[in-house]
Amino acid sequence: MIMATATFDNTxxxxxxxxxxxxxxxxxxxxxxxxxGAFLAAELTMLSVASLEFAWGGHNPGGLILxxxxxxxxxxxxxxxxxxxxxxxxxxxxxxxxxxxxFLASAWLFYLIPGLVPPARIAxxxxxxxxxxxxxxxxxxxxxxxHGKFVEEVLIVGTGDLPAKLHRDLVxxxxxxxxxxxxLNMPESLTDLGAxxxxxxxxxxxxxxxxxxxxxxxxxxxxxxxxxxxxxxSRLRGLQVNDAVEFYEELSGKIWVEALNxxxxxxxxxxxxxxxxxxxxxxxxxxxxxxxxxxAAPLLALIAIAIKLGSAGxxxxxxxxxxxxxxxxxxxxxxxxxxxxxLETGPAWATESDPRVTGLGRLLRAFRLDExxxxxxxxxxxxxxVGPRPERPCFVSVLEQDIPxxxxxxxxxxxxxxxxxxxxxxxxxxxxxxEKLQYDLYYAKHKSLRCDVEILLKTIGxxxxxxxx
Numbered sequence: 001m002i003m004a005t006a007t008f009d010n011t012x013x014x015x016x017x018x019x020x021x022x023x024x025x026x027x028x029x030x031x032x033x034x035x036x037g038a039f040l041a042a043e044l045t046m047l048s049v050a051s052l053e054f055a056w057g058g059h060n061p062g063g064l065i066l067x068x069x070x071x072x073x074x075x076x077x078x079x080x081x082x083x084x085x086x087x088x089x090x091x092x093x094x095x096x097x098x099x100x101x102x103f104l105a106s107a108w109l110f111y112l113i114p115g116l117v118p119p120a121r122i123a124x125x126x127x128x129x130x131x132x133x134x135x136x137x138x139x140x141x142x143x144x145x146x147h148g149k150f151v152e153e154v155l156i157v158g159t160g161d162l163p164a165k166l167h168r169d170l171v172x173x174x175x176x177x178x179x180x181x182x183x184l185n186m187p188e189s190l191t192d193l194g195a196x197x198x199x200x201x202x203x204x205x206x207x208x209x210x211x212x213x214x215x216x217x218x219x220x221x222x223x224x225x226x227x228x229x230x231x232x233x234s235r236l237r238g239l240q241v242n243d244a245v246e247f248y249e250e251l252s253g254k255i256w257v258e259a260l261n262x263x264x265x266x267x268x269x270x271x272x273x274x275x276x277x278x279x280x281x282x283x284x285x286x287x288x289x290x291x292x293x294x295x296a297a298p299l300l301a302l303i304a305i306a307i308k309l310g311s312a313g314x315x316x317x318x319x320x321x322x323x324x325x326x327x328x329x330x331x332x333x334x335x336x337x338x339x340x341x342x343l344e345t346g347p348a349w350a351t352e353s354d355p356r357v358t359g360l361g362r363l364l365r366a367f368r369l370d371e372x373x374x375x376x377x378x379x380x381x382x383x384x385x386v387g388p389r390p391e392r393p394c395f396v397s398v399l400e401q402d403i404p405x406x407x408x409x410x411x412x413x414x415x416x417x418x419x420x421x422x423x424x425x426x427x428x429x430x431x432x433x434x435e436k437l438q439y440d441l442y443y444a445k446h447k448s449l450r451c452d453v454e455i456l457l458k459t460i461g462x463x464x465x466x467x468x469x
Contacts, residue, residue: 025199028156028167030215032251035141035150039080042137043071046129053122062118065109066126070102076457078253079134084141095134097461099127153211156244157202157227158218165258166217166244173252202230206239217244217259253423254438255445260405270445273411284449285385288456289378296372303334303369310360313339316373321390324413329382331390332373336361347394349428368463374416386452387415388440389426391433399433406433409440412447419443419451422458 050067053059074080077094086094110117118126144150156163206214214231218224235241245264248256265271293300304315317335320328337356357365364370377383383390388409391399400406415421420439425432443451 025202026158026160026163028163030154030156030167030170032152032154033084033141033145033150034152035084035145036080038141038150039083039134039137042133043074043080046071046133049129050126053125057122059118059122060116062106062110062116063122063126065116066103066106066118066123067130069106070099070126070130073098073101073105073457073461074134076101076454077461083134083138084145091138092135093465095131097465099131100464101457101461102130103127152213153209154213154215155206155211156215156217158216158244159220159223160218162217162219162244162259166215166248166256169248169256169258170251199226199230202227203234206231206234211239213240213242213247215242215244215247219259219261249442249445253419253442254435255441257404257434257438257441265408268445272447280449281384281452282381284452285378288385289375292372293375299369300372303364303372306360307335311335311338311358317370320393321414322393322396322410323382323390324410326407326410328393329377329390331383332376334364334370334373336364336370347392349395368417368459371416378416382414384413384415385417386443386447386455387412387418388443389418389421389436390414395433399430402430403434403437405441406437409437409444412440412444417455417459419455422455422462 046067047064050064054061054064077098079091079094079098082091082094141150156166205211214234216224216227218227231239231241242250244259245256248254248259307315313335315335317333317337318330319333321331323329336358337354338358361370374383378385396406418440419442420436423439424436443455
């Protein structure tokens with residue numbers, strides 16, 4: 001832990017005499033890996049190679065289409081951000097999934113336009129190019145980052161306990177298999193500050209240790225004003241200065257609830273709820289729900305027969321959930337547990353190896369096929385294709401008391417899939433619900449057609465790989 005004492009000027013930054021008001025300035029050093037630029041350069045190189053082969057080889061553009069499709073799914077799976085930070089197993093799973101989805105999308109296009117089918121040699125070359133390049137680049141970047149390249153020195157500052165909490169959350173997030181951040185070893189000049197540091201010396205610290213970014217984690221308005229005054233000169237000379245919530249949002253793809261207040265929601269960009277946008281989303285939902293029902297009709301019938309033959313009870317599971325603006329509705333799912341399982345235990349969270357789940361139900365959950373009947377809820381208007389996962393009223397009443405701003409997720413129509421569902425596990429505790437709320441708020445801020453399409457594509461990958469629960 002790095003702590004320093006800072007003297008705050010009680011007047012405006014413009015130059016009035018200093019007052020005796022003194023507070024402690026908490027400082028945390030954080031070093032981040034920033035490999036995205038190198039990844040984008042590698043992608044441009046792959047596209048250039050594929051384009052040259054198309055231009056000079058005399059073939060159709062099928063090879064270029066394969067490469068472009070796979071690169072698109074690289075970004076859907078955020079390989080550009082996690083190439084050096086995710087665990088090796090997870091990285092290669094995401095890489096293989098991206099290539100597989102890219103080839104499937106290309107195959108669908110080739111089916112529609114047979115003239116685009118590339119020769120087998122070109123398809124194999126494209127697969128090797130897009131498979132080996134990220135793998136080699138990962139090894140190369142990890143070596144460079146270990147030697148201080150492609151890294152950013154960050155200082156987290158504030159007067160309360162928020163800097164320590166933010167640093168802790170970043171370190172904890174870096175251990176997630178799909179993490180977009182990496183906490184690296186700090187140089188001695190940052191880990192051993194020694195003597196107390198006054199606010200007036202903050203600029204010197206930033207310059208001396210070549211700090212690239214300062215993150216302000218402070219809810220006190222007066223403290224934020226004093227910090228802004230101390231950092232103004234450095235900011236105009238190129239120092240990046242971020243609010244803690246903004247920094248955490250960019251880094252993790254979720255909103256840091258710990259540092260939120262009502263003013264943030266009021267003055268932040270995003271959270272658009274226009275009537276034309278809502279109407280377009282409704283048309284998109286209905287069209288996609290009808291298409292999914294049509295394409296999956298044979299599978300729906302087979303699942304229904306298997307459930308009926310496999311265990312006693314109804315095919316469909318009905319349960320009351322909390323929907324838009326807190327209104328209750330009945331959700332439909334394929335039954336994956338034994339019938340009337342909660343008569344003895346009462347309401348309970350679903351767990352990883354839930355003994356209440358039937359053998360068939362476990363298979364349905366793994367590929368999220370138990371969620372398919374929720375297209376009925378979409379057509380009825382209770383749900384959207386993309387949105388927060390609807391929760392039970394008995395759990396909502398508890399979560400609203402334990403988690404700040406939890407009720408705000410009900411300003412969105414719940415969805416069959418969503419940002420929290422593809423980025424985090426099913427909620428099985430209050431702590432999990434807290435994490436999922438941060439993702440739900442991120443979706444609420446950034447919701448758009450592009451965001452929905454990205455989530456749906458991620459969901460397809462999860463379904464194909466059987467990562468559901």
